[in-house]
Structure formats: C-alpha cells, structure tokens
Amino acid sequence: MHALVRTLGIEAPVHLDQGDGLLASRSRSDRVASVAVPDITQLILDDHDWFRREFAALDDLQAQAPVDPEALAKRWSPLAARLDVHAIAEEEIFYPQLLVHGDDAEDETLDAIGDHNDIRDGVHAAARHPVGSDPWWEAVGRARVANDDHMGEEEREGLADFRRNASPGLREALGQQFADFLDRHESTRGLDTGDKDPERYVRDIEREIHPPDDGSVADGSLGIGSLKER
Amino acid sequence: MTSKDTGMTNDHLLRGHAPIPTTAWQAIDDEARERLTPLLAARRLAEWVGPGGWKHSSTSIGRTTDLAGPPPGTSAEGVRTRQRRVLPLAEFRVAFTVDRAEIDDLQRGARDPELDDLARATRQAAEIENRAVFHGWPAAGIDGIADVAPYPAPALGTDTDLYPGVVARAVDQLRRNGIEGPYTMVIGPAGYTRIVETSEHGGYLLFDHLKRILGGKIIWAPGVDGAVVASERGGDFLLDVGQDLSIGYSHHDADIVHLYLEESFTFRVVEPDAAIALL
Numbered sequence: 001m002h003a004l005v006r007t008l009g010i011e012a013p014v015h016l017d018q019g020d021g022l023l024a025s026r027s028r029s030d031r032v033a034s035v036a037v038p039d040i041t042q043l044i045l046d047d048h049d050w051f052r053r054e055f056a057a058l059d060d061l062q063a064q065a066p067v068d069p070e071a072l073a074k075r076w077s078p079l080a081a082r083l084d085v086h087a088i089a090e091e092e093i094f095y096p097q098l099l100v101h102g103d104d105a106e107d108e109t110l111d112a113i114g115d116h117n118d119i120r121d122g123v124h125a126a127a128r129h130p131v132g133s134d135p136w137w138e139a140v141g142r143a144r145v146a147n148d149d150h151m152g153e154e155e156r157e158g159l160a161d162f163r164r165n166a167s168p169g170l171r172e173a174l175g176q177q178f179a180d181f182l183d184r185h186e187s188t189r190g191l192d193t194g195d196k197d198p199e200r201y202v203r204d205i206e207r208e209i210h211p212p213d214d215g216s217v218a219d220g221s222l223g224i225g226s227l228k229e230r
Numbered sequence: 231m232t233s234k235d236t237g238m239t240n241d242h243l244l245r246g247h248a249p250i251p252t253t254a255w256q257a258i259d260d261e262a263r264e265r266l267t268p269l270l271a272a273r274r275l276a277e278w279v280g281p282g283g284w285k286h287s288s289t290s291i292g293r294t295t296d297l298a299g300p301p302p303g304t305s306a307e308g309v310r311t312r313q314r315r316v317l318p319l320a321e322f323r324v325a326f327t328v329d330r331a332e333i334d335d336l337q338r339g340a341r342d343p344e345l346d347d348l349a350r351a352t353r354q355a356a357e358i359e360n361r362a363v364f365h366g367w368p369a370a371g372i373d374g375i376a377d378v379a380p381y382p383a384p385a386l387g388t389d390t391d392l393y394p395g396v397v398a399r400a401v402d403q404l405r406r407n408g409i410e411g412p413y414t415m416v417i418g419p420a421g422y423t424r425i426v427e428t429s430e431h432g433g434y435l436l437f438d439h440l441k442r443i444l445g446g447k448i449i450w451a452p453g454v455d456g457a458v459v460a461s462e463r464g465g466d467f468l469l470d471v472g473q474d475l476s477i478g479y480s481h482h483d484a485d486i487v488h489l490y491l492e493e494s495f496t497f498r499v500v501e502p503d504a505a506i507a508l509l
Contacts, residue, residue, distance in 0.1 A: 194253040194337045200260070219283050220243050221474035222263045226278030227270055 040094055040174035041159045043182075047086050048151045054079040055144050062137070069132040076131065076140065080123045081186070083147065084193045087116040089181045091196065093174055094162075096205045101170075102161040106202055112158060113198035115150035119143050120195060242284055243478035248487055250328075250479075254336040258328065261345050262352055262477055262491065269356030271451030272363035275414055275460060276469035276497065286472035288316035289496055319472045320370035321494035322358055326351035327486045348489075355475060355491045357453035363469065363497050364416065364454045372497050375467060376458050376507035386421065386457055386508040390428045390436055398443050400459040400506045409461045409504050412446035417457035422450045457508040466504035471495045 038046075054075065061072050095112060099105045122143025129136040162171070185191060207223065245255065280286065294312035326347040336343050361367070366374030376383075381403055384396050401413050417425070425448065428436040440448060446462045460466070472494035480488040499505075 192251040192253055192337075194251065195339050196253065197256075200256060204256070219281055219473060219476070220245070221281065221476040222259055222266065224263060224266055224270065224273070224475055225281070227267065227273040228275070228278065 038175045038179065039168070039171040040178045041163055041171060043175050043178050044086075044090065044094065044159060045155065047082070048155065051079070051083065051086075051147060051151070055147075058140065067132050069130070073131045076126070080126065080143075081188050083119055083123050083143065084188045085182060085185045085191065087119060088191050088193070089178055089185075091116065091201070093177050093181060095158075095201075096208070097166065097170070097174060098158055098162050099202065099205050100209055101165045102158070103165060104157070104161060106206075108154075108158040108161060109202050109205075110198045112150065112154060113196050113201050115146060115153070117195040117198075118146035119150060120193060122146055124193070243476055243492070245477070245479050248479035248489070249330070249482055250333055250487060251337055254333045257336045257343060258345065258348065258489075259477060261343065261348055262475075265349055265352035266356055266475060268450075269353060269452055270359060271356075271416055271449050271454065272360050272469060272497075274447070274449050275416060275462070276363060276467040277464060278471070279468050280471035280495075281474040282470070282472045284473045284494065286319060286494070288318045289468075289470040289498070291315050291317055291498065317371060317470075317496045317498055319470070319494045319496045320362070320367060320372065321473070321492065322355070323478075323490040323492045324351045324355045324358070325480065325488060325490045327488055330482070330485055330487060333487065351491050353452065355493065359493065359495065360451055360453035362495075363467070364451070364458055370496065373499060374497075375460060375499055375505045376456075378499050378502040379458075379505045379507050380502055381506045383456075383507040383509045386417075388424065390424050391430075393425065393436060394430075394439055394443060396508060397440055397459060400508060401443060403506055404459065404461060404504070407503050409501075410463045411444070412462045413444040413459055414446045414449060414462050415440065415444055415457055415459050415508075416449045416451045416454055418454040419450060419452055421457055422448070455509075458505050459508065460505035463504075466501040467497070467499055469495060469497050 057075055058072065058079075061067065061075060091113065095105075095109045099109055102108060122139050122141075122145075125139035126136050126143065129139060166174075248255075250258070279289070293315045295315055297311035297313050299306040300309050300311055328345060328348065332340075332343050332345065362370065362372050362374065364374050364376050366372055366377045384399065386393065386396055397415060401411070404413060405411070425440060426435075426437050430436055430439060437448060444459070473492060475491060475493045478490050478492050480490055482488060
C-alpha cells in the first residue's frame with residue numbers, strides 16, 4: 001500500500017505496511033527521508049486506511065481452517081494498540097485544534113469522543129477473552145463497527161471541517177506532532193486508555209481555549225473563581 | 231488536560247507525581263469543584279481579586295507607616311521616609327486521602343466514586359474561607375465583615391416571626407448611612423433552614439418576603455454564625471486570591487494517595503459601614 005506524502009512539491013510514495021501488521025515503516029527515519037511534514041488530516045487518513053486493511057486481514061485469517069490463534073494475535077495485537085494510540089493522539093492533538101478552528105467542531109468532537117469510547121470498549125473487551133474465541137470475535141467485531149462508523153463520520157465531518165478552516169502550516173505542524181506522538185507510543189504503555197466523558201472533554205478544552213476572565217484555569221486550580229454573579 | 235496538570239505555573243502542586251491517571255484526576259477535580267461551589271458563600275458577596283497565582287504574596291492597602299529616618303549614616307535633613315503597608319496572603323492546606331482502589335474504579339468508568347474524605351475536606355476548606363471573610367482570621371491579619379461592622383448587632387434569634395422586622399431594620403440602618411442596595415443576607419445553615427421551611431400567615435413564604443425586603447439574595451453560608459446583611463453594590467469587600475482552590479499531591483503508599491486542598495488568599499473590608507451583623 002502506498003500513501004502520498006508531499007515532498008518538495010512532488011507526490012512521493014511511502015510504504016506504510018511491510019506486511020507483518022507492524023508499523024515500522026512509520027519510523028522517524030522514513031519521515032526524515034521524506035523531508036516535508038505531512039498534513040495531520042493525511043496522517044489520520046493513512047491510519048484509517050491501515051485499520052481497514054488490518055481488519056480485512058483478520059477476515060482472511062478467520063477464513064482459514066483451522067484458524068491459527070497465534071497468527072490472529074500477531075495481527076490483532078498491533079491493531080488493537082494502534083486503535084487506542086490513534087484515538088488518544090487525536091484527542092491530544094487534533095480535536096483541541098478542531099475546537100479552535102472548526103465550524104461545527106463541538107458536535108463533531110462530542111461524536112468523536114463517544115465513538116472513541118465505543119472503539120476502546122471493544123478493544124478492551126477483546127483483551128479479556130482468548131484470541132479466536134467467540135466472545136473475542138464478538139468484541140473485535142464491535143470495535144470494528146464502531147471504528148468504521150467513526151472513520152466515515154470523521155472523514156466527512158471533522159477532517160473536512162479542519163481542511164476548510166485550518167491553514168496548511170498549522171495542519172503540517174500538527175502533522176509533525178501527530179507523527180511524533182505515534183513514534184513515541186508504539187504501544188499503549190504509559191497512556192491512559194480509559195474512556196473519556198465527551199462533554200467533560202469538550203468543556204475542559206473550551207476552558208483552555210476561552211479561559212474565564214479571572215484566568216483561574218491556567219494556574220492549575222479548580223477554576224472556581226468568583227461566584228458573585230451566580 | 232495534560233497542560234493543566236503539569237504546567238509550569240502549578241508545579242508546586244506536584245500533581246504529575248501522583249499515581250493518578252488523567253481520568254481519575256478529572257473525576258477528583260470535578261467532585262471537588264461540585265462540592266465546593268455551593269459552599270463558598272463569601273465568593274457570592276465579596277469582589278474577586280485575582281487569582282494572582284502561588285507566587286502572589288501580598289496585597290497593597292495603599293497606606294504607609296512613617297519610618298524613623300533614612301539609613302544610619304545618611305543625613306535626615308529634609309528627608310521624609312515611609313514604609314508601604316501590605317496585607318500578606320494567608321495559605322492553608324486541608325489534607326485528604328483517596329483509596330487507590332477508587333482510583334482504579336474511576337479508570338474503569340465508575341461514576342459513583344467514594345470520595346468521602348474529599349467531601350469532608352471541601353467542607354473544611356470552604357468554612358475556612360467563609361469564616362475568615364465573615365468573622366476574621368486574627369493570626370492572618372484578616373478582619374471579618376461582622377467584626378468591623380460599626381452598628382450595634384441586633385439579635386436574629388430563632389423566632390422566625392421576628393425575622394422580617396429585624397431584617398427590615400437592618401436594611402433601613404444601611405440605607406440611612408448612605409449605603410445603597412440591593413442588599414444580601416448571608417446566613418448560617420441553621421438560620422437558612424428556618425427561613426426556607428417557614429410560611430407566614432396567608433401562606434407567603436418567609437424566604438420570598440425577606441428577599442423582597444432585601445432586594446437581593448439570601449445566601450446559605452456554612453461557617454457563619456448568625457447572619458450578615460450587606461450591600462451588593464460592589465467594591466466594599468475584597469477577596470484577594472493568590473492560588474485559587476487547587477488539589478495537590480503529598481505522598482502515597484500501596485493503598486492510599488494523600489492529597490490536599492490548597493488556597494492562598496487575604497480579605498479586607500474597604501467600607502465597614504456596608505454591612506451589619508445579626509446575632
């Protein structure tokens with residue numbers, strides 16, 4: 001599979017998958033070689049493509065008789081980790097900026113965080129069952145459905161909104177941050193993979209974007225401030 | 231978000247060192263905020279100044295004290311020397327604990343965390359602030375509103391039939407001294423409960439009657455003895471906050487995380503005539 005990365009104005013193909021389900025091709029050295037920084041919306045789309053192909057690869061493994069749990073685990077493990085890491089990367093880097101620049105960002109973000117929770121629930125449920133068992137397939141299926149729904153919606157709404165409203169420079173700068181985040185987190189170790197309350201998430205980001213007049217958020221406080229008008 | 235937990239401005243809270251993931255931190259912060267907000271009565275009356283941050287140490291009161299003279303060895307002829315007077319901020323920390331099992335449950339998505347000790351700490355912290363504002367904190371150099379009010383303090387008592395008359399006379403006293411309304415009555419929990427549970431003859435709620443007399447609010451105020459009637463016109467009472475109420479990390483063991491609620495503040499009454507205490 002190839003993704004197109006702008007390199008000094010030339011569309012250059014970069015191999016994203018080496019066929020073993022791992023993401024070694026997304027290493028820093030590859031990006032350094034490409035010189036230009038990819039746009040964050042492009043990087044998210046790249047991940048989406050990879051997710052679709054990896055779920056399809058699971059279909060192929062499921063079609064084999066007998067099913068090889070070891071092969072399934074080898075395919076699923078990096079996919080599960082990347083689903084978690086991708087969601088967190090979006091929550092750390094993309095959605096806060098969408099909330100700044102997007103036209104309909106609040107609704108898009110609320111939907112996305114809710115979708116991320118559904119994906120996480122499926123991924124984490126799968127981890128509680130033997131690979132290849134019926135409940136494992138059921139949990140993986142739930143993660144896939146939630147992810148498919150999310151990707152389609154995000155591509156139509158959040159990513160499109162961001163392309164319309166964010167400058168190319170910002171998108172590339174965020175692309176660098178997104179790629180760095182993925183480089184630093186090849187697994188979920190050290191990351192909080194728990195569900196997030198969508199409304200609380202949006203509220204917290206919006207408080208950072210538009211701090212109260214008393215500036216109470218930036219100091220690490222609870223941000224209660226004055227209650228005189230309440 | 232992450233920057234809020236680890237930002238340079240709140241390093242002293244050491245939140246990043248606590249074994250508390252982001253989701254649990256948010257839940258603890260939210261619980262504290264929700265508990266504190268209805269308790270912080272002083273903030274519903276006083277003007278808010280700040281927050282100046284943890285490094286904010288004093289507030290200028292615009293006054294000076296004469297010094298005996300310039301430094302030794304210099305001529306005092308034609309020289310007048312003064313020292314600025316400031317009101318130093320006081321700080322307090324109220325310790326509390328959270329079970330690590332509760333933190334784990336919060337990470338699992340539990341929506342009913344048992345944070346009883348946090349609830350106790352929020353009550354204690356709010357009472358410290360309320361008490362300092364309304365009744366003073368001598369060791370911190372803070373005079374309370376009730377302490378400096380220059381009027382004889384009428385008795386409010388427990389007989390609610392007398393409340394309209396007492397409050398009306400308090401409002402009249404303020405108005406006759408040139409203190410404009412509307413007026414707020416800040417009252418301790420027992421008195422507040424007496425008011426809201428009382429209907430006067432004809433079924434008219436005492437609460438509504440008193441609000442009509444005041445023209446302003448009736449505020450439930452834990453930590454307040456009796457009540458205070460004060461002008462809402464603004465500028466008479468200044469709450470100068472350095473570090474607004476925050477949660478910091480102390481230490482932990484295998485079972486428990488030790489945290490604390492912290493605030494630095496001072497308070498001053500600019501116009502003592504703007505309030506009257508009711509006993």
